[in-house]
Amino acid sequence: MRRLLIRLYPARWRRRYADELIDLLDATGVTPWIAVDVLRGALVEHGRAWRSRVREGSQMTFHFAWRHPGAWALVGALLLAPTLLFVAASALAHEVGAPGLAAAVEPALDAVNAWRPLDLLLVVAPAVAVLAAVLPLLRLELRAGEGGTEAIVAVRVRAANVVVILAGLALGGFLLAHIVSESVLQVGR
Amino acid sequence: MVGTNDPGLLVLISLASGPRHGHGIMLDIERFGGTRLGPGTLYGAIARLEADGHIEPLPTEERRRPYRLTEGGRGELTRRLAPLRRAVETAIERVAP
Numbered sequence: 001m002r003r004l005l006i007r008l009y010p011a012r013w014r015r016r017y018a019d020e021l022i023d024l025l026d027a028t029g030v031t032p033w034i035a036v037d038v039l040r041g042a043l044v045e046h047g048r049a050w051r052s053r054v055r056e057g058s059q060m061t062f063h064f065a066w067r068h069p070g071a072w073a074l075v076g077a078l079l080l081a082p083t084l085l086f087v088a089a090s091a092l093a094h095e096v097g098a099p100g101l102a103a104a105v106e107p108a109l110d111a112v113n114a115w116r117p118l119d120l121l122l123v124v125a126p127a128v129a130v131l132a133a134v135l136p137l138l139r140l141e142l143r144a145g146e147g148g149t150e151a152i153v154a155v156r157v158r159a160a161n162v163v164v165i166l167a168g169l170a171l172g173g174f175l176l177a178h179i180v181s182e183s184v185l186q187v188g189r
Numbered sequence: 190m191v192g193t194n195d196p197g198l199l200v201l202i203s204l205a206s207g208p209r210h211g212h213g214i215m216l217d218i219e220r221f222g223g224t225r226l227g228p229g230t231l232y233g234a235i236a237r238l239e240a241d242g243h244i245e246p247l248p249t250e251e252r253r254r255p256y257r258l259t260e261g262g263r264g265e266l267t268r269r270l271a272p273l274r275r276a277v278e279t280a281i282e283r284v285a286p
Contacts, residue, residue, distance in 0.1 A: 013236065016236075017232055017235075017236060019252065020210075020211055020232070020253070020254050021211075021228060021229075021232050023211070023212070023252050023253055024211045024212050024215070024228045024231070024232070025228055027212045028212075028215075028228060033227065034227055034228060034229075036227075037227025037228060037229040037230055038227070038228055038229035039229070040227075040229055040230075041227070041228075041229025041230060041232060041233045042229065044229075044233055045233065045236070
């Protein structure tokens, strides 16, 4: 736990103070209050390191899993899968009227509707999946210019990520429209 | 409890009586200030004071590194205490019967 907390600090800060901070945490123990304090300290040090680098004129690059876009597309697809399966089965059972499927899907629908967190999870999953697929395609560069800090956003395209993003948006849009129409119908009744 | 929430000032006050390592500073501040600094807050203050040249590290003793006040740090402490002293003196004058 102690080493995990220390790893939250910037590398340069860790090289200088990690041993001392670990020694202090050995003495104090790690209570929730201390964990929050160390976490806050790490955030402050990242802010200071960032400001110092921008002041020095060096470039800072922020990218999330830039090297592994495919792996994150897979994560996005896995996050989407349960919602996609659920929506597809519901649509087949109720809209298309596939024989026998309605009876098979109904208990699952009842279970989801009865347990609110699962319902919420299925609705939120497309948004999380889109985020997981989008972030590895973006890179933000900050550098100190003559007129202040310049931000350059780089976007790249990976087929697998684009497929997950489009599927996530379509599924999320469908669910949103469904929720809105259900609410309107309920209000109208 | 000392009427300041400035961890840097508390560390400077602690080191004014002699070198101390992190845990020693924390216990000393608790003793004279009645407030307990968290390890993240304490080392944030130590890092800033060291970067500003107000304190300096001494050789490590059994995994612990003591710090001491520099001349610049003593001057900084005096400068920071001046408005506090004025405030305390004014308050004492005003509440005195």
